[in-house]
Amino acid sequence: MTSTRILTRRRLGATGAQHVPARRRRRTRGFVQVAGSVAADRLHLNSYGHAYLWFGAALIGILFYLALAAQVTQSSYDITRLQDQQRQLVAEQDQLRYQEVTLHAPAQVQQQAAQSGMQRAAPTAYVPAQQVAIDLQAPAGAAGTDATPLWERYLAALFNKVGGTRDVMAAGRH
Amino acid sequence: MSAGALGKRAPRRVEHVIGARWRILALLTIAALLAGAVWARLAYWQVLRHVQLSAQAQSQYHELIELPAVRGAIFDRNMTQLVVNTTVYSAFVSPDQVAARDRERVATGLSSVLGVDKAAMMQKLESGSKFAYVLRRFPKAKADQLRALKLPGVGLEDETQRSYLPGIAAGSSLAANMLGFVTYDGQGQRGLEQYYQKELAGTPGYISSYRDLANREIILGTHTHQDPINGSNLVLSVDANVQYQAEQALADGVKKANAESGSVLIMDPATGGIIAWADYPSYDANNFNHTDPSLFADNVSSYLYEPGSVMKVVTLSGAMNQGAITPDTVINDPGVLSVGGYRIYDWDHRNHGNINYTYVLAHSLNVGAMKAMLAEGHAACYSYLKGFGLTQPSGIDVAGETSVPLPPQDQMSDSQYATTSFGQGIGVNMIQMLAAVNVVANGGKYAPPHVVERVGTTINPLLLKPQRQVITGATAQQMTAMMENVVQHGSGWTSRVKGFELDQAGKTGTSQIPVNGQYTLDVWASFVGFLPAKHPKFTMIVVMRKPHYPGSNSDWTLNDGYLTAAPVWQKIAQAMVVDWRITPD
Numbered sequence: 001m002t003s004t005r006i007l008t009r010r011r012l013g014a015t016g017a018q019h020v021p022a023r024r025r026r027r028t029r030g031f032v033q034v035a036g037s038v039a040a041d042r043l044h045l046n047s048y049g050h051a052y053l054w055f056g057a058a059l060i061g062i063l064f065y066l067a068l069a070a071q072v073t074q075s076s077y078d079i080t081r082l083q084d085q086q087r088q089l090v091a092e093q094d095q096l097r098y099q100e101v102t103l104h105a106p107a108q109v110q111q112q113a114a115q116s117g118m119q120r121a122a123p124t125a126y127v128p129a130q131q132v133a134i135d136l137q138a139p140a141g142a143a144g145t146d147a148t149p150l151w152e153r154y155l156a157a158l159f160n161k162v163g164g165t166r167d168v169m170a171a172g173r174h
Numbered sequence: 175m176s177a178g179a180l181g182k183r184a185p186r187r188v189e190h191v192i193g194a195r196w197r198i199l200a201l202l203t204i205a206a207l208l209a210g211a212v213w214a215r216l217a218y219w220q221v222l223r224h225v226q227l228s229a230q231a232q233s234q235y236h237e238l239i240e241l242p243a244v245r246g247a248i249f250d251r252n253m254t255q256l257v258v259n260t261t262v263y264s265a266f267v268s269p270d271q272v273a274a275r276d277r278e279r280v281a282t283g284l285s286s287v288l289g290v291d292k293a294a295m296m297q298k299l300e301s302g303s304k305f306a307y308v309l310r311r312f313p314k315a316k317a318d319q320l321r322a323l324k325l326p327g328v329g330l331e332d333e334t335q336r337s338y339l340p341g342i343a344a345g346s347s348l349a350a351n352m353l354g355f356v357t358y359d360g361q362g363q364r365g366l367e368q369y370y371q372k373e374l375a376g377t378p379g380y381i382s383s384y385r386d387l388a389n390r391e392i393i394l395g396t397h398t399h400q401d402p403i404n405g406s407n408l409v410l411s412v413d414a415n416v417q418y419q420a421e422q423a424l425a426d427g428v429k430k431a432n433a434e435s436g437s438v439l440i441m442d443p444a445t446g447g448i449i450a451w452a453d454y455p456s457y458d459a460n461n462f463n464h465t466d467p468s469l470f471a472d473n474v475s476s477y478l479y480e481p482g483s484v485m486k487v488v489t490l491s492g493a494m495n496q497g498a499i500t501p502d503t504v505i506n507d508p509g510v511l512s513v514g515g516y517r518i519y520d521w522d523h524r525n526h527g528n529i530n531y532t533y534v535l536a537h538s539l540n541v542g543a544m545k546a547m548l549a550e551g552h553a554a555c556y557s558y559l560k561g562f563g564l565t566q567p568s569g570i571d572v573a574g575e576t577s578v579p580l581p582p583q584d585q586m587s588d589s590q591y592a593t594t595s596f597g598q599g600i601g602v603n604m605i606q607m608l609a610a611v612n613v614v615a616n617g618g619k620y621a622p623p624h625v626v627e628r629v630g631t632t633i634n635p636l637l638l639k640p641q642r643q644v645i646t647g648a649t650a651q652q653m654t655a656m657m658e659n660v661v662q663h664g665s666g667w668t669s670r671v672k673g674f675e676l677d678q679a680g681k682t683g684t685s686q687i688p689v690n691g692q693y694t695l696d697v698w699a700s701f702v703g704f705l706p707a708k709h710p711k712f713t714m715i716v717v718m719r720k721p722h723y724p725g726s727n728s729d730w731t732l733n734d735g736y737l738t739a740a741p742v743w744q745k746i747a748q749a750m751v752v753d754w755r756i757t758p759d
Binding site: 087092094095098101104105106107108110 | 314
């Protein structure tokens with residue numbers, strides 16, 4: 001539900017907007033224009049004076065640009081120099097890391113230990129639970145009883161040597 | 175007359191008008207043609223050649239600089255860094271920018287700091303060319319010296335280089351064959367560097383900007399910047415200290431046995447992680463560009479050999495697991511067996527009488543191995559070869575693995591099965607053989623061999639997969655006891671580690687090398703074992719290629735595994751026992 005008061009307000013609002021006169025935009029003059037005309041009036045500049053004034057302004061602009069460009073160039077040089085420095089520092093860091101890693105390398109440790117007269121100790125502290133019941137100096141197992149006739153063995157060896165047999169050599173030994 | 179004159183004038187004027195029109199038309203046509211030609215040319219440049227020309231123009235003011243990614247480092251299991259990125263420098267000269275009066279000074283400076291030939295340098299400077307390298311890839315110290323001299327026309331260029339830890343001698347770096355190396359253009363070659371190239375290299379970034387005529391960057395220009403993604407670090411299962419011990423013992427062993435080459439591979443029995451991977455002779459990965467390329471070959475993964483009697487571990491394990499034999503099963507071994515029309519002998523050509531399988535393994539008897547194979551049958555034998563991983567590549571994460579697949583089961587002859595049972599006529603690489611024997615050490619489970627434990631923060635997925643059960647735990651225990659017996663009473667006696675005489679398992683292997691289908695007197699000698707036997711901390715294989723042990727000219731059995739490979743195994747195991755503080759059970 002819409003109250004009559006609201007309807008009235010809406011109507012007034014709508015009609016009010018229609019009847020508002022269009023604003024006329026005031027022409028404003030820029031600061032430079034105003035300052036220029038004031039300066040021209042006070043200085044009584046002729047056309048040459050105007051030309052000099054514009055030339056001077058352009059010169060100042062150019063000088064400002066050159067100063068800015070010089071500053072940018074200087075910054076650019078500084079950035080390049082710092083980047084170069086950073087690269088060198090990174091290289092130095094890499095070098096140091098390699099030196100550090102090399103110091104811990106087994107080869108280096110062994111070399112330094114040898115120079116200090118250190119020797120690798122053999123483990124002698126182990127105490128087995130029971131005595132070793134085998135002869136540690138014993139050679140590989142003894143051969144079993146061989147009942148093959150001697151002539152057969154010699155013949156086999158001979159044939160194997162000259163390659164006249166189809167036998168595969170018993171190469172899979174120990 | 176006048177009428178006649180008039181009558182004559184009229185057609186002339188008409189002709190004149192018509193002629194003028196023709197001329198105008200002709201001129202218009204010519205103008206149109208000329209304009210058409212200009213327009214056509216314009217259309218050619220602006221429409222047809224638009225893409226190419228705009229690309230050319232862009233290339234003059236648009237710059238794309240690559241931001242290189244830092245290559246990932248490689249660490250061992252104790253986080254010891256094995257590979258470091260270092261910066262090296264290359265010096266160049268622009269001879270056209272060196273004044274004649276400065277040439278002498280520049281040449282002297284370069285030769286004194288970089289050691290280049292002064293006369294050659296002078297010749298280069300006098301050539302007046304625009305660019306020439308003086309020396310490539312020298313260390314920072316020299317670059318600093320050169321920079322201090324401020325030589326005109328001389329510049330330095332920095333590059334990244336991989337630096338590897340020193341090895342056992344001046345001409346080698348640690349684990350060179352396993353790690354591989356990186357070329358100057360950043361490409362990993364061989365080993366881990368090649369296999370993990372993508373992960374290690376990362377993704378380079380870039381920065382794009384516009385530049386003015388003086389090649390200055392336009393600050394307000396549109397920049398596109400993409401940061402590089404650095405390569406991932408690798409953490410290996412390798413132990414640098416054990417690696418060093420292995421390389422040292424191997425080098426001594428190869429020299430002592432006067433062998434052509436040798437290799438050592440050590441594995442963590444529970445995980446399959448490689449603890450050491452050594453080759454001798456090896457090379458210096460820091461100096462790869464001056465290395466004989468034949469040394470780059472990695473004999474651990476790419477050299478195929480016939481494992482010999484080490485294979486009996488696989489054969490007997492399979493037969494026992496199948497229930498065809500037990501360690502105490504008694505067989506008769508007359509020293510020779512006829513299989514598939516071939517007479518195959520024991521290594522000693524002797525009749526051994528009635529023996530059990532423990533004795534067969536301890537004394538490495540071929541007839542016993544063949545009888546075990548026959549007892550279990552061809553099909554079971556083949557399936558166990560497959561189960562132990564000997565029919566396919568191990569799939570290790572190091573570039574360059576070579577393997578020869580076995581022929582299909584039904585295409586293998588009786589004699590092939592027979593020779594395979596004692597390790598001849600079958601080609602394997604060391605990784606396959608070690609992983610197979612490791613099944614026994616790992617309670618009957620196959621642990622997939624691998625070198626990398628972590629890539630960045632990601633664990634190798636192999637470690638998370640369940641291991642396949644090849645033989646039962648009980649069979650593995652029985653085989654372990656048999657292998658202990660090899661060390662205590664058999665051919666493995668030269669591998670005995672002090673304090674572990676009753677607690678280590680092993681097996682020797684010697685096989686003759688075939689040349690053109692004939693076996694020669696040259697051998698591959700090997701020893702494989704693990705320690706402590708009941709709860710192994712490592713499994714290790716040592717292979718010697720073509721050893722010529724002192725005195726072997728008269729007695730070629732001196733080249734056998736027990737004299738050439740087992741002592742190397744013993745030396746490394748002894749060092750590991752100390753380093754890892756391993757105690758007997």
